[in-house]
Amino acid sequence: MDFSLSVEQQMVRDSARDYLAAHSDSAAVRRVTEAGPAHDDALWRAISGELGWCGIALPEAVGGVGLGATGLVLLQEQLGQRLACVPFWSSACLVAPWLQASLGERGSAQWLERLAVGECRGAAVLPDDGGWHYDGVAIAAQASADGFVLRGGAVQVPDAFGADWLLVPARLDDGAPALFLLEPVALADDERFRLAPLDTLDRTRPLASLRLDGLHVCASACLARGDAAALGLAHAWWHGKLMLAAEQLGAAQQCLDLSVAYAAERIQFGRAIASFQAVKHRCAQMMVLVEAARSAVYGAAQAWESTDMADARLEIAAAAVAADDALRFCAQEAIQLHGGVGFTWEYDPQLYFKRAQAASHWLGGAGAALAYIAANGPHSWRTA
Known part of the structure; x- marks a missing residue:
């Protein structure tokens, strides 16, 4: 297999390396994390909005660059080298592909357009058993007259604090899988929705626990169900x-x-x-x-x-x-x-x-x- 990089890919890698060396060096990482697990908000605004990194792998139709997985890997490698305190992995590498696969190209466009330009960022609730199937999903969704009632939670959710969207997998009454999108800011005062910060060993990536105690959501919060989910x-x-x-x-x-x-x-x-x-x-x-x-x-x-x-x-x-x-x-x-x-x-x-x-x-x-x-x-x- 040919691993040679195109000129465009080399430019992405080199520019990311130089930018992060200047803006996410050891001193910057320590400033962000010395008070606890946190994000570098200034760095995030720069790479997601000004530099457009969140759209590097997304199709041009939604405002992306279209460099695919290889382009995203090159960015992730440089972000990892500097331990950059940004929610890039959660938003660009988990949430964006999740929406793409569950909703399809047309159905996900409205969400991906906002992710690509850094207008919004997302976090993903993954099964606690570390698997890629719904067997480890501990959240149940019970149908109600005008929506769903969510119960359950997750032990660890990366980059949940400050996220505009929270993708939550759940099981419906009949056992079928479903995908819900929650807006943490809108639910901040709801006692049935709880995000608790965790004191972690690695403070460069904040984690939180999620608890849903009978949270009522409207029907439109369910983005996908069944095979699509x-x-x-x-x-x-x-x-x-x-x-x-x-x-x-x-x-x-x-x-x-x-x-x-x-x-x-x-x-x-x-x-x-x-x-x-x-x-x-x-x-x-x-x-x-x-x-x-x-x-x-x-x-x-x-x-x-x-x-x-x-x-x-x-x-x-x-x-x-x-x-x-x-x-x-x-x-x-x-x-x-x-x-x-x-x-x-x-x-x-x-x-x-x-x-x-x-x-x-x-x-x-x-x-x-x-x-x-x-x-x-x-x-x-x-x-x-």
Whole structure:
């Protein structure tokens, strides 16, 4: 498979890298998170509105750029490298594809147009079991005279605070899946709707718990039901899995870059520790894992656009495992190669180590990906 990037794609990658280096450096990330999990509102307004990143993968008909999954992967990689405190993954990588798949091109246009220009942002409630199906959905929707009554909740919802839209999967009375769109701002004073912030290890991505205690919503809040709703959840989950892997890839690359830079300036026994064979070997191993993950992620992005969904899911699962392994290894190696100060607050490796630990559990982590490969791969193990 040809992984070469077009001139346009290289420009997207390079401009994103330069912009985030200037506006989401370590000092900026620390300013945002020092009081707790939070978003960088100024950065979000810039990348979503002025730069138009939220529309990079969306079709031109809704105000997007039309660069597809590969363009979005390139942005996610750079955002992950800087641990940018913005809800890009939730809004552009989960909500947008969920609406596209559930409502179709024409039905989703009114929503995607607002997402593409940064006018609104969304958050997605995903099954608590980390799966891509409705088996783990813990929200029930009971039909009423003029709408639905929602009961249940979710343990963790990324980027829920400040979101204009909250996509909520639920089960109807007959067990059929359904997709609801809630507006948190309009429901803020309703006691039956509760979003509670969570104090998390990784403060660069805020999480919240959701509780719906008999919340009444109008019939129009149900955007899709049946096969359309199920298709949308699966589409969003796998797309989100791919983009999470791209984010982990970027974070792993930064761990390598930080380690190489520190090794070049740290003097021990009269010379830089970068000259020691053992340090070179450890940095080389980090690079091998990063490059392997990059090949897997870029290949999965192309597979998402050019092959059938079954093959694309296998590619994404493999990329998810490679990226998770790369980030966890590189984060711990970065701490070790920084010596006694590697784990301290003043140095950045601890930020990436926390992201590595947190991201390893999102969307089922590497375990869900490996289970999918084992069950669906070309040499899968099946029980009679």
